[in-house]
Amino acid sequence: MRVAAILPACIFATGETMEYDFKRIEQAWRGRWAGQGTYTTGEISDKPKYYVLDMFPYPSGAGLHVGHPLGYIASDIIARYMRHRGYNVLHPMGYDSFGLPAEQYAIQTGQHPAVTTEKNIARYREQLDKLGFSYDWSREVRTSDPAYYRWTQWIFSLIYRSWYNLEADRAEPVETLVAKFAENGNYNVHAACEDGWWKEIRDQLFFGPDWEGDFSATDWLSMTKKQRELILMQYRLTYLADSVVNWCPALGTVLANDEIKDGVSERGGHPVVQKKMRQWSMRITAYAQRLLDGLDSIDWPENIKEVQRNWIGRSEGALVRFPVAGYAAHIEVFTTRPDTIFGVSFMTLAPEHPLVPRITTPERREAVETYAKAAGLKTERDRQSEVKHVTGVFTGAYAVHPFTGEKIPVWIGEYVLAGYGTGAVMAVPAGDQRDWEFARKFASEGLTIPNIFAHADTSAGAETSKEAVLCNSDFLNGLSYRAAFEKVIAEIEQRDIGMRKVNYRMRDAVFSRQRYWGEPFPVYYEDGMPYLLDEQDGQVTLPEVDKYLPTDEGEPPLARARREAWNVWKGERMEYNTMPGWAGSSWYFLRYMDPHNQQAFASPEKTDYWKQVDLYMGGAEHATGHLLYARFWTKILHDRGYIAFDEPFKKMINQGMILGRSNYLYKLRISSELWSAGNSAAENNLDLIPQGEVPPFFISKEIAETENQPFNNLADNAEINAYLNEWTLKLLAKYPGKKGKLVPSGVQRLPVDISLVDSDVLDIERFMSWREEFAEANFLLNEHKVYICGSEIEKMSKSKYNVQTPDELVEKFGADTLRMYEMFLGPVEQSKPWDTKGINGVHNFLRKLWRLCHDTDNRFVVNEETPTAAELKILHTAIKKVTEDLERYNWNTVVSTLMICVNELTENKCNKRRVLEPLVVLLSPYAPHLAEELWQSLGHMASVTNAPWPEFDPACLEEDSFDYPVSFNGKTRFFIPLGTALSQDEVSRAVLAHEQTARYLEGKTPKKIIVVPRRIVNVVV
């Protein structure tokens, strides 16, 4: 029998039959579940529904590690629990199978990403299957499957055919917009558009340079098809526009803001630069307010909501226009503190601001252009790293203060971002720290810090308190922020120099990617304009290409496809961009409801029944990406009448990360040096002996880390010196022309595979055969003659060699044990290091339960006797606690409760059906295989999956007597058993009468006696 090797040796050595044979049990039940379709979702019915969903994985080549299933196990437990509770449960799984890694791999190997993806999915599935999840696999979706992305494309088309009506506050079909245009032009159209949208298309519409976007019905009717398209494009919820995008040269694609971390790409860490490109965008800004408001209606972790609020970045303020002296132009600023307008002493524009070239005076032109050019060349990261460094230049131009008429110098400065607000700041150094620092830095060039706050000293810093009272502010004197804010806006609007405005930090989402492995757009071009494919054109699928790289002209990979390779070709050319990774994941939860529908993404009957996801389980890292975009698309589908709800995920729980414990070695760094200090090393560098041939030398932790300065320490170490001397001599002999000696120059940490290390002790033999470069390695051991590795707790990753896969643990302990153990580790939300130390305890629990139901010959033994009150109490305590904990999503404490229950039943030697049967149901969400096995042994033909959840009976917990802890001044001193029927008075009398009481009273009379029935007695002395 092959399994013998991995089973506890005892079982075979003693010749006993195996007791808890998890291998046989788990394999058998997996087969039966699949064969009988145990987890096939029920039809739409009168049963209440429950939708529990995991964030679907990207099937990476590395497979699952123990961190992935944490959330899957937790959600599976809830899915199973809800089935026991009589709910119709939808619990699907699928794959987010478009993505960069498969494509990068394709670029390197030429292998089609579909092939790699297929292989990876097979591996994922194999791993998932071993863990006993109750997924309905008949509903699996893959975003890269044309049958799936057909509907992603359809939703794109729907969004293209929509505009945002601000009056109705919802998306509407473009037809209603066209009808308005035909009737009355755009005079009464209140739509979500980019500010100044007309500037971009002014030249192509022949309305002249002063046109500001208004047109009449007559204008509209006289326009050509192309002109109308140009206009409509400005209104669509997804549109093609020249926008400043984050271009990542290394990946050859643009990235969305949420795909960038610290100024570099989230995947790969490549630099990102700002670039203007013609791109598809999604008008998510139209939904900013609703995305913000919707957060109040969903039960999500507060920190995720907060991240989304910050990302949306709503701020209330005013737009104010400052005329430019001597020009028919004005600078528009957005400010959240219009109340401080009398403190404006200069203005700062973004270097990219369009007015800058126009208003810069000839003598300042060179300085301004140099500055703007330097700023434009900088990457995001460079700009960020210079946060503390204030820079800027004067344009020579002046603006006119709209209230005082004073002339205000106009500067440009990097700290003003072109993409936020209007790209211009009215600088109030007295009230804003950044402005204050700018003014102080350029004080010598005439910038001042006029004080506008009574009783405030603005010489050391800005006064940012909103309680501060204004002075030197004309009609605002004596007011503080709140009152002044309202008053000044009223005045600004009255004088028609600006208006109240709510600004959002969030930008529209770029929707094009210059990559191959993504959804192709259902779009073709004619006369340079994009058009949607018609229904009868059929679905466009990914064409074959010769290479997965951009063309020589820098076009996306799809431009490589020969015309015949496209299954649909229309117009001059097809769209060569593909959709971003978040396209397919923004609506997948809807497809699970009706995964095989050929007529629609999902039928209304199905979406009306299943509605929102009741419990969404996943990582917090998608806070500003997936979780925001899915909400956005849900709202569009809702507005357009396709679904009845406008939030996708009613409740969400984030599972914490499981961290890995990595080990590393301390490698001696060796350099060559001259014997004597007479000559400089640089002159003789070429003659130094090469140190590259010295085999690696590793130093045990205690020696390498005894001091903070290991180098000094190492130089004194006799063994290290002996080693280096030996090699110095060898090398000198080998290279007669060279000179010098080898010296230690510190240590370097080298990650080592954790499978080569046991409790930080390195298995030297296996390490040396791990890689060829270590075959000759030498080791400096500690006093116990072993090599101790360093360790660190960090994210599991391939490169750290600290990945723990679930496979080996399932092999060793079984899936039921692993499931319980992962829950037993602690609250799911918390991140924690992976440690298998305790897994034995959980495994022992399952074996103990097995022994409770089986005799020493491993025969199933349950009797039909009536349980005692004590046994019923044990059972019902567990029923109560397990139920309450699952309702509160406290997965970890359920495991302890079940342990206590089994421990106590074992003590009572209770193997009665009326106790064990409910217990098996309690266990089944956690250890479904074992529960099925026992359930069957108990004589049931049907699966335990749908067995009703045990009903808690409070009567079973009732006691005649309670062991009261008696405390004096809050300190518990002794216990007395008292009848639970006693009144509070009777209890206090009993306590006072107790022999021990006198001792703690020390002759004093108690001031007060507090009796909390069935809890505690506290005597106040």
Place this chain on the structure above:
RNA sequence: GCCCGGGUGGUGGAAUGGUAGACACUCAGGACUUAAAAUCCUGUGUCCAGCAAUGGACGUGCGGGUUCAAGUCCCGCCCCGGGUACCA
């Protein structure tokens, strides 16, 4: 800087204002065994006194407060983890 989490034995953690440390791991001792493993039993927060059963003191990051009673509530700090930022 700002916004979230979190701080409890040697370790993971438990505790709806009411017996702090459940349940496990680890470790130690014992039983069974030729032996080992497995299993079972006992002990295991720290300190003090005692041969002992036991008794006492301290104890949930620190300092205050509310309360008969605080790990839990309030105020002020410290430390750790995560997120985020020239956002006007």
